Amino acid sequence: MHKKTKRHGGIMEFVVGIGEIKVTKNNGTLVALGLGSCICVALYDTKNRIGGLAHILLPYSSEDSRNPKYANHAIPTLIEEMRKMGAKRENIVAKISGGAQIFKHMTLEFLKIGEKNIKAVREILKKLNIRIVAEDVGGTRGRNVYFFVSNGKLLVRYSNGENVWI
């Protein structure tokens, strides 16, 4: 998957592949490419400037294995990783993006996975007492998401070229 890191004007860019999580401090950009029904959760410690991104494929897993493909595993693991870096739980806020339904006219139930992902992520964050400060979810278009850890801003670039900052 995408493990490539690139330097852009001295700022490291980390690509977070499907089912992966990544944490970085101070600056650096965390990138999730080609989000369709997948959803990404960006957690940010506003005081210590520590950011983490999870690229989540599915809502819930009943398995015990801590597979970050699933929202219910990815989010707690991400918080843990951030705490290891020095983040404080009470400083952490969340931004979420993704969960589109790319195939519009399909009756197949599974293609509504985007909606389920959004619902699951909201539920889990609520349970963990983490506030969602901004979101850009749903719709029918794919997204590339860039999370700038230096200021906590999230750039959502749609497949039609449109840009949204949240």
Place this chain on the structure above:
Amino acid sequence: MDTISGFELDILKELGNIGAGHAATSLSQMIGRIIELTVPKVNIVSISKIHTALQNQLNGSDIVAGVFVSLNDLENEEVGYIYILFPKNSSKALTSLLLGNNEESEEMLKSALIELGNILSSSFCNATAELLDTMLIPTPPGFAVDYVLALIESILPKIAEKSDNIILFEAQLKDESNSVSIMIMFIPDEKIMKCIRKLRDMVE
């Protein structure tokens, strides 16, 4: 799922070739010109590696058009999927190939690509029926234009439940003046693989 052996790969290749052959014939009949569809390359890719495999051909943020068909058995259960990707920059060549003119109309091209999806999936089903003696019925195709990764990912959750492997056909669609590379993904579930193994057992 077991890993796919050489023999099984051969059968799958053969399925691809027969399917492509049938599809080219039907397509040529429909359009009234000779269209060729060749499948020079077949790869088996595990689902977790699909990104890397596609990236040899496409960039993750490339915009593509995708047609998605699920294959059902007689009990109306999904037993496999066919997924065709058309690079967006080939829309001009595809228009002239499929519609025989140079007026780019997105709506017409979309409908032509969906029809191509229909033809390809039915041909594939026929090939499977001939070769494996099992009946498959294609569902009406779904269509979307988006980032290549977004398209894949939107069907990935379903596929990941049923199969570990994707059979990736790199196909060429051409007439005398145009040539377009398309990717055809065939994702068989355990039921289809079982039929293939049955065939192997008969041979051995």
